[in-house]
Amino acid sequence: MATVLVPTPLRRLTGGxxxxxxxxxxxxxxxxxxxxxxxxxxxxxLDDDGNIKRFINxxxxxxxxxGLQGMH
Numbered sequence: 169m170a171t172v173l174v175p176t177p178l179r180r181l182t183g184g185x186x187x188x189x190x191x192x193x194x195x196x197x198x199x200x201x202x203x204x205x206x207x208x209x210x211x212x213x214l215d216d217d218g219n220i221k222r223f224i225n226x227x228x229x230x231x232x233x234x235g236l237q238g239m240h
Contacts, residue, residue: 169189169190169191170189170190170191170192170198171187171188171189172187172188172189172190172198172202173186173187174186174187174188178209178212181206181208181209181212182202182205182206182209183206188202188205188206190202190205195220195226195228195233196218199213199214213226220233
């Protein structure tokens with residue numbers, strides 16, 4: 169189980185929730201799990217190729233994922 173912190177500008181997509189708990193093996197499956205609960209989240213975060221949009225920053229344990237292995 170992962171706790172995803174939702175920034176204020178995106179909370180309208182999660183019903184005002186600041187934290188969302190979901191299960192997934194990597195960032196990609198976590199985003200899909202959040203989107204299953206709150207439709208439209210993936211559209212805001214992912215580009216047409218399924219990658220994180222350039223202006224979106226995703227952190228895992230305080231490390232930005234672009235410096236890690238991306239979404240997988």
